[in-house]
Amino acid sequence: MTSQLETRTQAPAAVVRKPEARRRRASGPGRWRIRLLQAAAVVGFLALWQLFSLTPTAAKADMPGALESIVRLGELVLTGKYWAALGTTTGSWAVALVASVIIGVPVGLVIGRSRRVLDSTKWSIDFLRTIPSVAFIPLALLLMGRTQAMVIVVAVIPAVWPLVIQSIYAGQQADPVLARVSRSFRLTVADRIRYVLAPDVLAFVWPGLRLATTAALLVTVSAELIGGGKGIGSEIMNAQIYNRSATLYAWVLTACFLGLLINALLGVLQRKLLWWHPSMRGTRR
Amino acid sequence: MNPTRKLWARTGTDLAWHLWLPVVLVAGSWFLSQAFASHYFPPLQTIAERTWAIWFQGGGIAENMLPSLLRLLVGFLAAVVAGVLLGTLLGLMPRTEEVLRPLTDAFRAVPGAALLPIALMFFGTGEAMKIVLIAFISMWPIMLNTIEGVRSVHPTQGQVMESFKLRPMDRFWNVYLPAAAPQVFAGARTALAIGVAVMVVVEMFGTPGGLGYFIRHSQENFQVVAMWTGMLVLGIFGYLLNALFRSFEKRILNWHHAMVAHTQGASS
Numbered sequence: 001m002t003s004q005l006e007t008r009t010q011a012p013a014a015v016v017r018k019p020e021a022r023r024r025r026a027s028g029p030g031r032w033r034i035r036l037l038q039a040a041a042v043v044g045f046l047a048l049w050q051l052f053s054l055t056p057t058a059a060k061a062d063m064p065g066a067l068e069s070i071v072r073l074g075e076l077v078l079t080g081k082y083w084a085a086l087g088t089t090t091g092s093w094a095v096a097l098v099a100s101v102i103i104g105v106p107v108g109l110v111i112g113r114s115r116r117v118l119d120s121t122k123w124s125i126d127f128l129r130t131i132p133s134v135a136f137i138p139l140a141l142l143l144m145g146r147t148q149a150m151v152i153v154v155a156v157i158p159a160v161w162p163l164v165i166q167s168i169y170a171g172q173q174a175d176p177v178l179a180r181v182s183r184s185f186r187l188t189v190a191d192r193i194r195y196v197l198a199p200d201v202l203a204f205v206w207p208g209l210r211l212a213t214t215a216a217l218l219v220t221v222s223a224e225l226i227g228g229g230k231g232i233g234s235e236i237m238n239a240q241i242y243n244r245s246a247t248l249y250a251w252v253l254t255a256c257f258l259g260l261l262i263n264a265l266l267g268v269l270q271r272k273l274l275w276w277h278p279s280m281r282g283t284r285r
Numbered sequence: 286m287n288p289t290r291k292l293w294a295r296t297g298t299d300l301a302w303h304l305w306l307p308v309v310l311v312a313g314s315w316f317l318s319q320a321f322a323s324h325y326f327p328p329l330q331t332i333a334e335r336t337w338a339i340w341f342q343g344g345g346i347a348e349n350m351l352p353s354l355l356r357l358l359v360g361f362l363a364a365v366v367a368g369v370l371l372g373t374l375l376g377l378m379p380r381t382e383e384v385l386r387p388l389t390d391a392f393r394a395v396p397g398a399a400l401l402p403i404a405l406m407f408f409g410t411g412e413a414m415k416i417v418l419i420a421f422i423s424m425w426p427i428m429l430n431t432i433e434g435v436r437s438v439h440p441t442q443g444q445v446m447e448s449f450k451l452r453p454m455d456r457f458w459n460v461y462l463p464a465a466a467p468q469v470f471a472g473a474r475t476a477l478a479i480g481v482a483v484m485v486v487v488e489m490f491g492t493p494g495g496l497g498y499f500i501r502h503s504q505e506n507f508q509v510v511a512m513w514t515g516m517l518v519l520g521i522f523g524y525l526l527n528a529l530f531r532s533f534e535k536r537i538l539n540w541h542h543a544m545v546a547h548t549q550g551a552s553s
Contacts (some may be wrong), residue, residue: 037384045388061407119302124310130527131520132478134485134497138504138512142325158482211475218479222398222486226501233398240402252399259394 046070062245069249076250086254089231092148093220093262096155100212103156104163105205111164112171125164133158133219137226146228155220159212166208170201203277210266217262221255232258327510336514345499350518352494353484356412357526360419361480365473368424372431372469373461382432393429397422397483401490415487415495422483423476430472434465467541470534477530481523496522 046066052058053065064072076082111117137154144150182196224233232255239248315329322328339345375382375389382389401418408414438461446456462469488497500515535542 034383038387041384042387057407061403063403063406116302119299120306123303123307127307127520127524130478130523131516132481132485132523134482134489135500135516135519137489138500139325139516142504142507142509142512218396218398218482221396222482225398225401226486226489236399236402240405245406248402252395252403255399256391256395259396260391263390263394 062243064246064249068246069253072246073250073253076247076254082254085231085235086258088148088229089220089224089233090258092151092155092224092229092231093217096152096159096216096220097213099152099156100159100163100216101209104160104208104212105167105201108164108167109171109201112168113174118168118172125161129161129165133215134222134226137223140223141227148229148231150227151220151223151229151231154223155216158219159216162208162211162215163205164208166205167201170204173204174200199276202273206270206274213262213266217259325509327513331510332513332517335510336517339511339514340518345518349494349496349499349515350522353488353496353522356415356495357419357480357484360416360484361423361477363416363420364424364476364480365427365469367420368427368472368476369431369462369465369469371424372428373435373457373465375428376432376435376461376465379436389425389429393425397479398486401487404487405490410491412492415484415491418487419480419483423480426475426479427469427472430468431465434468435461437468438464467538470538474530474534477526481526485519 049066053063053068111121133154136157137150140150140154144153178196178200182192187195220231221233221236223229224231225237226233228234228237232251236248236251236255239245239251311329318326318328319330322331340350375385397418400422404414404418408417442460442464446460451459484495485497485500488495489501491498493502496515496519500512500519503509503512503515
């Protein structure tokens, strides 16, 4: 059965679209040459930044050099405040993501299992998920003030939709033969979840999880930026208000590293959890 | 019953199944908000009336919605053009792309909002800052998907183009762009959602004019009803934009969907 929602991300195909799949795994010295060139590209970018910071345009915008920003970052890393802010942002993001999985996946599976339920909810879901989640920040601010809870609530909103939609596909595509086979083999409930349900659902939900991760991080930082609370976003805003541009750039770099780290983590998890999926074949070392 | 009437009956029940929940939700919140009205959750009726007064009679659409729409369109189109061009170039130069990947990965990984203060320092609070930020942040998904799409061109096609000595522009318009189109649209859909979010955030910080500005301004002045009308209008704005994009995508990608259906065994 093809999906009813016109919101399809093309379920497992989306797994193919991740960068790891196109990463050609050259071996031996070729790999090292690429690594070296990549490092050179990063250094080149930093050098360009440094040069650009010397121009009048950059001076007018109070832009610090790359060196200055990295040194400032080094100073910040040694303070407890840095890790507190980083921890707060990571914590808000993680709680929001886990909450979205707990809410989104069961709801999506239930909806996807039944044609009638899907028809009934389709228009409501289509409408609700197009509302930009940042629109809720002012309301959440009025209700909850400048708190971490506010940030988490606002971050759940955009993260839950991709999970719901991918889980709907998972529910729709559930193979009845698998269920019958597991019944004939008298699998226990635990085994059925572990060996039948989990792999099937995981392959579908994964692309949704990747989207949810990015969305949750974007909105977490936005909410902190607009609504205060404590975290990377508010540190960035403070640095801007007090005109400490090196600190500002150091925090932006931190946000960038956090994003990279989360992406890398997802990549590793994907190889560990989905190695059996056809789209992952040939990508392992 | 003749077949036409049967068909009508089926569409009728289909429509009923689609409609009942939205109707119940709207009616439910209408009466519940009436019964349990509070300062922060005003009755839906009040919101509807004020929406009419502020946005339609009071010229809110011209004052706050059109500027939002315009800057989103300009920023988004810039993102599409830049993303497709850069993506095609990098897609055709796999070596360069691999060398630059740490940088593209880093730019994609930055939560866009973190760049807002930098944009404020360079461009101030005006229109330039808003458009640049929308374009810059929503460009990345389009670019990455274009790279994938260009790569999906079969090597044989490349050899054919080589032997016919097609000019680069012809290759781009006739082979690479159509081949990448499904991926480009998938990226652009994500980019549009990101673009709307960024639009709201930059408007909350920028100069007056725009949906985000209106909502934020109402909240700061504790005009709760006005804030709700802004959220309602923004919701409809987002929905219509998405619907418009989808119908556009459907028209452009008609050939692609037909092809997929064909290879999956549908008879035409």
